[in-house]
Amino acid sequence: MTDDDPLVLALDDERADLERAGGKGASLARLAAAGLPVPPGFHVTTAAYRRFVAAHGLQERIVELAAAASPDRPETCDAAAEKISALFAGQPMPAEVAEAVAAAYRAVGENDPAVAVRSSATAEDLPEMSFAGQQETYLNIHGTPEVLDAVKRCWASLWTARAIGYRARQGIDSGDVSLAVVVQELVPADAAGVLFTADPLTGARDRVMVNAAWGLGEAVVSGQVSPDTLVVAKAGGSILRQDVSVKEVMTVRTADGTHEQPVPADLRERPVLDSGQAAGLARLAVEIEELYGQPMDIEWARHDGRLHILQARPITALPEAREVDWELPDPKGKYVRGSVTELLPEPLSPLFATLGLDAWKQATLEHYRSVGLPYFDEPFAVIGGYAYYNVAYTAGMMARMMVAQPLFLASTLPKALRTAPERFREAHADYAAVAARWHAADVGAAPAGELLSGVREIVEAAAHYYGAIQSGVLPAAYISESMFTAAYKLVKRPGDPLPVAFLLGFEHKPLRAEKALYDLACWGREHPGQDISDRFAAYLAEFGDTVYDLDFAKPLPAEDPEPLLQTLRFFQTGETPGPHERQRAAVEAREQAVRRLQARRGPRAAFARRMLRWAQKIAPLREDGLADVGLGWPAARRALRELGRRLVAAGALAAQDDVFWLRLDELAAAVGALDSGHGSPADSREAVAERRAAWQAQKAVAPPHALPAEGGTKVLGIDFSRLLPGHRNDGDSDVIKGVPGSPGRVTAPARIIHGPDEFDRMRPGDVLVARITTPAWTSLFALASAVVTDVGGPLSHSSIVAREYRIPAVLGTGAATGRLVDGRPVVVDGDAGTVTPVHS
Secondary structure, three states: OOOOOOEEEEEEOOOOOOOHHHHHHHHOOOOOOOOOOOOOOEEEEEHHHHHHHEEEEEEHHHHHHHHHHHHHHHHHHHHHHHHHHHHHOOOOOOHHHHHHHHHHHEEEEEEEOOEEEEEEEEOOOOOOOOOOOOOEEEEEEEHOOOOOHHHHHHHHHOOOOOHHHHHHHHHHHHHHHHEEEEEEOHHHHEEEEEOOOOOOOOOOOOOOEEEEEEEEEEEHHHOOOOEEEEEEEEEOEEEEEEEEOOEEEEEEOOOOEEEEEEEEOOOOOOOOOOOHHHHHHHHHHHHHHHHOOOEEEEEEEOOOOOEEEEEEEEEOOOOOOOOOOOOOOOOOOOOEOOOHHHOOEEEEEEEHHHHHHHHHHHHHHHHHHHHHHOOOOOOOOEEEEEEEEEEOOOHHHHHHHHHHHHHHHHHHHHHHOOOHHHHHHHHHHHHHHHHHHHHHOOOOOOOOOHHHHHHHHHHHHHHHHHHHHHHHHHHHHHHHHHHHHHHHHOOOOOOOOOOHHOOOOOOOOHHHHHHHHHHHHHHHHHHOOOOHHHHHHEEEEHOOOOOOOOOOOOOOOOOOOOOHHHHHHHHOOOOOHHHHEEEEHHHHHHHHHHHHHHOOHHOOOOOOOHHHHHHHHHHHHHHHHOOOOOOHHHHHHHHHHHHHHHEEEEEEOOOHHHHHHHHHHHHHHHHHHHHHOOOOOOOOOHHHHHEEEHHHHHHHOOOOEEEEEOOOOOOOEHHHHHHHHHHHOOOOOEEOOEEEOOOOOEEEEEOOOOHHHHHHHOOOOEEEEEEEOOOOHHHHHHHOOOOEEEEOOOOOOOHHHHHOOOOOOEEEEHHHHHHHHOOOEEEEEEEOOOEEEEEO
């Protein structure tokens, strides 16, 4: 470059390269030259910056001050930045620079158009570095004097404390940097945001991820607002996922700049983008990605329905794109997700897959042997990271099953159903004793091998306990309710209550937990300003072991109580009837229904009453049982995290919780090395990072309900997968079909919740849409107007709790979380078992 280099350049000038126009400017020049919808403007080149610095003899002093700053001592960076800023502020703009900028500004438009003045450094927006946010941007600048002042402030921002420290850490010589400035017409955006031309979580290249908020895009870029998030297919532009957030603030123009103001009430929960605009953004994203030949991070804005591109830079950190492998362990096998897998909505951690699932396998085989029925050697499989049940019944197995069934049906099953409550209580007592013993143990002093043995003992006790539920309480509940319903229909008269009314209002752990949380909210409302933390801690001590997910790698409510706090805050508003009132109403309705039935005479009524007594005896145990599956998980997690701490100290892991990403054989070998004192545990940090990345890719997809997808559960020529609700959702119809779980009909926004980290997105009156719900999800039912799940049946947790709350439920859709659009209204018909999107 020479002294003859231009001081300003047109926005699309081919000379606007990195050296003259900086990273941001060079990228905008490329976009504008390609004909993309970039707002008009011009570059104030690095030659203008150098002319200013040279005219006032500032370079040597600037470099000296920057060199004296240390990134490890922030106060030195602050001091250097303050002195350099004063140097810039105290000097006038050279006349030739001021004249060139003023002429270029007049060419943008008449009557002093509003412009954005953005810094563009020569070491910025490069594939190997991310300098985003290091220099300043000034919006809504009017008039030549204000533009010239903003340009000078941008130059000074090359030397902010943050920029000085960042360059020092990156080893960039302060004498080698200079700054260009981009001046563009300001888009008076009604909406704006950023998008990525690949999924930044999974690395998938076939989709774009869009963040969108109302107003100017600064609130999104700076993180001041939680934007809507959309995932849009590159091919066709269809919305694959849309999460509509509550947008509290927006950045808007004012007479002298910009400021944040509240979003109008009618826009806060409205989607920012419709399907056509999302598809339009996806098309622009593909065009820009093809122009650059790599995944891009793009800033965009919308005004009067037209989309504008404000910036594009390479994505600096993108995980390797991964495909989920759905290869079957047995190519001829048949697998479904059901039963215990309903408590495992996400991909399994490696440790649970090899320790937890094996314990469940042994408990399952033990149960089948005890009742004299043949079963698979491998009842479970991990496919695509998810847990599946093996249902590959061969002709030989079916024949052995038929031979064993007469004795089973005549003797074993009736005895199992009759003794279900006693066996459940015994298993619960055994499990509680194991959990209590290890809860009291000093894990810090125990040898590593003893800790791993304790974890095995806890997990085996949990699996045995679940086996008692699965082989006794659950079938007893299914059969008793079904038999009562059938018997009741024989004596039911017009105007009589539904069968479900007879089974509601009983006390169980999830209800006790909800009442305790509600009472805590009432106490807080009655004692404003008083500390509630001790009372909340006591609540967590009693109910904090109810699992969000059966995988012990997942934090428990006691460790991650934020989802509960969301419900606590809602209860504190006093805007909903409490659980005490709801239970009283259910009990009253149940007792009235029972009195009606008791007044009936005849053998059919007597049989219905007998079946009712059985069903009412079992009903509370079902929810109590499932709620306590994680009873031993606090102790198990404490022991495992202690092992993780020791492995971090030994250099084998990077973080304590990485222990859950080891397989059992690896953990056993590491434990042996820790206890022997000979040699070090194997370094597993790279393997853990690889497994975490694979898990993220698996989590991003919805697991098929049955595998293989076609004929996945065909046994003896009958394709049972066609009987699964999700199978009926493969067509073109908007209507999603499932199993009726709780009666009623509601129209409300769908809120797709993937896990407890998203509980705070739920708003009163939303339709809760989830893959599954476990007892720890019960707090969300207080907010929901209806429930829709991918997995589950009429007697699953979702159905039971929805009936308690008297809200509609449609379960086992197999497709709702993937097909519904977050925030868009749906009609949930709990009688018909259908979910229908409402099109505006």
